């Protein structure tokens with residue numbers, strides 16, 4: 001049982017602010033991911049929670065109690081470190097038993113606890129071996145075994161799958177998710193892999209440069225990213241951004257890019273209201289569209305479409321990624337592998353009018369998203 005909270009926490013290392021005025025709340029029993037690029041402050045955040053770092057400002061709370069001055073050993077939170085280290089000279093059994101011996105758990109209780117952890121992770125047959133004789137995936141399980149053996153209040157895992165090959169990662173991803181559900185304990189899971197974060201998390205925080213950019217359920221992070229950073233970090237290939245002029249004409253609002261034009265003619269459209277709030281002097285914005293929300297045609301379809309030219313074709317098996325010359329920009333679109341296009345071929349594009357986003361050109365914050373009720377329409381002139 002634990003809910004974990006950071007309240008306006010700042011942590012500095014000399015000049016560097018590793019974590020800046022961070023607010024974060026992780027609920028009891030939640031599978032919570034922290035996603036961000038190198039240097040984002042992910043490890044520092046975990047170290048603050050487990051008690052290996054002390055905040056320069058702000059508070060760390062466990063179950064509503066400020067623990068800034070509580071030693072790591074007394075916080076009852078276990079952490080799997082980024083470069084997990086097993087004791088090379090101890091057997092798997094002794095590696096897993098170590099946290100119990102350290103805490104002076106009575107000897108007769110240790111064996112059943114180690115066996116149970118081994119059962120959960122399917123490593124019963126490895127208990128007599130030394131880490132040097134294990135595969136990467138097996139070693140990973142032992143490290144997890146060591147973290148779960150004593151049933152702490154919460155688990156923190158720092159990129160636990162980073163050193164594994166793709167297939168093993170996939171396998172372990174599913175197992176970790178299952179394990180967390182079985183244990184029902186709070187888990188904070190740090191990763192820079194967006195697929196891991198989106199697929200595993202109940203909720204996730206996207207971090208950059210020591211700051212939280214957005215905290216929400218994966219679906220919302222994907223579909224309504226707060227800013228261009230979040231929009232780029234989740235989704236592969238990332239969202240396209242098109243530089244647009246915003247023009248008001250006879251009560252309509254038009255977005256004009258070098259290769260496409262969208263408009264809203266609907267009275268009371270939220271875009272009009274959004275522009276009144278966010279429209280700067282510039283009258284420019286970034287139009288965001290995900291590669292999978294673009295359709296590519298050989299011949300102009302009946303819907304309003306925009307011409308483009310294929311520059312690169314990248315077949316990936318389950319989908320094909322295209323680089324397209326589109327006005328002044330190069331954008332990416334994903335198409336089904338069955339659709340054949342060749343490099344330099346002229347094509348026609350339509351964008352899903354209910355999945356377009358607008359970002360402020362300076363602050364890079366999203367100020368509008370179209371949806372089914374307020375779809376933008378493509379126009380040719």
Ligand SMILES: Nc1ncnc2c1ncn2[C@@H]1O[C@H](COP(=O)(O)OP(=O)(O)OP(=O)(O)O)[C@@H](O)[C@H]1O
Nearest residue numbers: 013016018036037038039040041042043044045192
């Ligand atoms: N002990 C330290 N001394 C000085 N600077 C540090 C220390 N620990 C972290 N930093 C700095 O703080 C910032 C955040 O580091 P942190 O390790 O939290 O990032 P991260 O998100 O975990 O990155 P990665 O994905 O590479 O593991 C970085 O700029 C890092 O160089």
Ligand SMILES: [Mg+2]
Nearest residue numbers: 042043044082
């Ligand atoms: Mg780290």
